[in-house]
Amino acid sequence: MxxxxxxxxxxxxxxxxxxxxxxFEPIDAILEAIAESSINRYPDGSASAVRARIAQRHGVDIESVHVGAGSVAILAQLIQAAAGSGDEVVYAWRSFEAYPGLVTVAGATSVTVPIDESDGSHDLAAMAAAVTGRTRLILVCSPNNPTGAAVSADAFADFMGTVPRNVLVVLDEAYAEFVTDPTAVSGIGLLDDYPNLVVLRTFSKAYGLAGLRFGYAIGPAYVLDAARTAAIPLSVIEPAQRAAIAALDNExxxxxxxxxxxxxxxxxxxxxxxxxxxxxxxxxxxxxxxxxxxxxxxxxxxxxxxxxxxxxxxxxxxxxxxxxxxxxxxxxxxxxxxxxxxxxxxxxxxx
Ligand SMILES: Cc1ncc(COP(=O)(O)O)c(C=O)c1O
Missing domain, CATH: 3.90.1150.10 (Aspartate Aminotransferase, domain 1)
Known part of the structure; x- marks a missing residue:
């Protein structure tokens, strides 16, 4: 590899x-929040304050929020929790460069479905058709890195209607805040409809905290509990937790x-x-x-x-x-x- x-x-x-x-450079409120961290102490492993803040921001309960040292860490946890040797993970290609490696490290097999070259979009019908009895997880990246195309809300609803409920769908919305197309999917509002959907967001891009490593997932608590089990304990550091709260205070x-x-x-x-x-x-x-x-x-x-x-x-x-x-x-x-x-x-x- x-x-x-x-x-x-x-x-x-x-x-x-x-x-x-x-x-953009970080704002003073974020720098001040970072400076208040007690770095001789371990961070709060349950990240309860920032999870509560994110839960409040999105109108969900705290158990439906999981945080990681970047959303890529949560992606790794979900793949490791859901898929192993002999299992398949479906995703579009080209998409985020980290996907193939994370699937391989989990011991699972990547099943890639070509991006539509004319507009860089996911071929969701082909992705649904690629599901077999071995598929454990499907990664959908909207907007897609690197082609920039967003999945439409209608196409996503059709897709979720055909994917079996025992296959986990991870909607990677690392760039959600930059979307201006009103027809694009936005996953958090759909979580009540699908017990097999998890939405990934990050503070790296829109909130300018890439260097602190802070991402989050919103989804069903039973799925996020599996991700928590696969997580390396205490990897989300206090400066990152504090900075994320300060970012939301200044959203x-x-x-x-x-x-x-x-x-x-x-x-x-x-x-x-x-x-x-x-x-x-x-x-x-x-x-x-x-x-x-x-x-x-x-x-x-x-x-x-x-x-x-x-x-x-x-x-x-x-x-x-x-x-x-x-x-x-x-x-x-x-x-x-x-x-x-x-x-x-x-x-x-x-x-
Ligand atoms: C599509 C996508 N998902 C996830 C990530 C990971 O972001 P982070 O781990 O910084 O939250 C990136 C970063 O480039 C990305 O492009």
């Missing part, structure tokens, strides 16, 4: 747009920043359409370029313009929406790519 690779560090003067991070301010990032994303997207790219409306804090076999060459062009991107094999590039000052460079690089890499252009479907 190849080890998980992080986004490349940026050379001096370059913008690191390879990890879908939030470009309106932080979500206004999120709205600015989404607006910048839309500006970038429209400019790319004008350059000749055919990219479906992205719903996360990143843009996907289907550069195919030219991906490595295109990544070099972006780097030459001072933009570090995430190059994903021979499928494409993912570029985060970061500092406003990076946008000119991003667009200059994209223009050079679309002008000089004809096959990449062809893959956009515009010829």
């Amino acid at each position: 190849a080890a998980y690779r992080q986004g490349k560090p940026a050379p001096d003067e370059a913008f690191k747009l390879s990890s879908n991070e939030n470009p 309106e301010f932080l979500l206004e920043r999120v709205a600015r990032i989404s607006a910048l994303r839309d500006e970038v997207w429209r400019a790319l359409l004008e350059q000749g790219w055919s990219i479906p409306h992205p719903q996360g804090n990143f843009v996907w370029f289907a550069t195919g076999e030219h991906t490595a060459a295109a990544a070099e062009i972006f780097l030459k313009h001072g933009i570090v991107v995430r190059a994903l094999g021979s499928d494409g590039l993912r570029v985060s929406i970061g500092e406003a000052e990076s946008v000119g460079k991003l667009l200059a690089a994209a223009e050079e790519v679309v002008q000089n890499l004809p096959t990449a252009h062809a893959r956009t479907g515009l010829d």
